[in-house]
Amino acid sequence: AQSVAQPEDQVNVAEGNPLTVKCTYSVSGNPYLFWYVQYPNRGLQFLLKYITGDNLVKGSYGFEAEFNKSQTSFHLKKPSALVSDSALYFCAVRDIGQAGTALIFGKGTTLSVSS
Amino acid sequence: DTGVSQDPRHKITKRGQNVTFRCDPISEHNRLYWYRQTLGQGPEFLTYFQNEAQLEKSRLLSDRFSAERPKGSFSTLEIQRTEQGDSAMYLCASSLALGGHQETQYFGPGTRLLVL
Numbered sequence: 001a002q003s004v005a006q007p008e009d010q011v012n013v014a015e016g017n018p019l020t021v022k023c024t025y026s027v028s029g030n031p032y033l034f035w036y037v038q039y040p041n042r043g044l045q046f047l048l049k050y051i052t053g054d055n056l057v058k059g060s061y062g063f064e065a066e067f068n069k070s071q072t073s074f075h076l077k078k079p080s081a082l083v084s085d086s087a088l089y090f091c092a093v094r095d096i097g098q099a100g101t102a103l104i105f106g107k108g109t110t111l112s113v114s115s
Numbered sequence: 116d117t118g119v120s121q122d123p124r125h126k127i128t129k130r131g132q133n134v135t136f137r138c139d140p141i142s143e144h145n146r147l148y149w150y151r152q153t154l155g156q157g158p159e160f161l162t163y164f165q166n167e168a169q170l171e172k173s174r175l176l177s178d179r180f181s182a183e184r185p186k187g188s189f190s191t192l193e194i195q196r197t198e199q200g201d202s203a204m205y206l207c208a209s210s211l212a213l214g215g216h217q218e219t220q221y222f223g224p225g226t227r228l229l230v231l
Contacts, residue, residue: 004157032216032217034219036222041224041225041227042225043119043121043206043222043223043224043225044158044206044208044222045222046219046220046221046222049217049219051217090157090158094216094217096216101146101148101163101212101216102148102160102163102171102173103158103160103220104160105157105158105159106157107155107156107157108155108156108157
């Protein structure tokens with residue numbers, strides 16, 4: 001069965017420091033991988049996705065993520081965190097080999113950036 | 116703003132009542148999805164449409180839930196005989212699929228349902 005794990009419920013970083021939000025996945029085939037961000041009482045905003053090709057994907061607001069097939073990971077990174085990056089981040093996967101188009105989401109990681 | 120819109124944004128109802136939510140997708144998006152999100156969890160897939168056809172339903176979608184997309188544009192999600200366990204955020208997303216399943220889903224702001 002497809003699944004996504006975000007091992008950290010919360011990540012705390014100081015403004016200006018690099019940040020990493022971790023994501024690992026389990027699929028039977030090849031994955032499509034996505035990161036979304038959610039602000040309080042709002043829907044999800046798309047940040048970036050990995051479909052194929054270069055393992056390093058660049059997205060919105062200076063975020064990037066690296067696809068690592070051997071470690072089945074897709075960690076979200078940013079070189080210099082901003083206080084405004086504080087939000088709830090979700091990793092999601094779609095298994096190319098399975099029928100259906102639903103995204104499978106992790107439980108989310110709360111990012112808190114202090115000034 | 117041409118994003119996904121949902122109405123209402125908030126709904127409080129009493130147990131046993133019926134509720135209906137509406138989703139207007141991004142114009143010309145041919146796929147529309149419904150997800151449910153409970154506190155502390157990621158969104159969980161409920162159902163999706165390609166144009167007006169409902170192509171997939173999750174086992175989470177009990178008989179009390181029904182969704183329609185009659186003209187391939189907006190969609191409604193109805194919950195009959197609501198239960199307290201139905202309290203959640205209901206999210207709608209849309210996408211433009213040109214073949215395959217690699218397209219990005221764009222989410223609306225959600226409808227927060229509270230069943231008393």
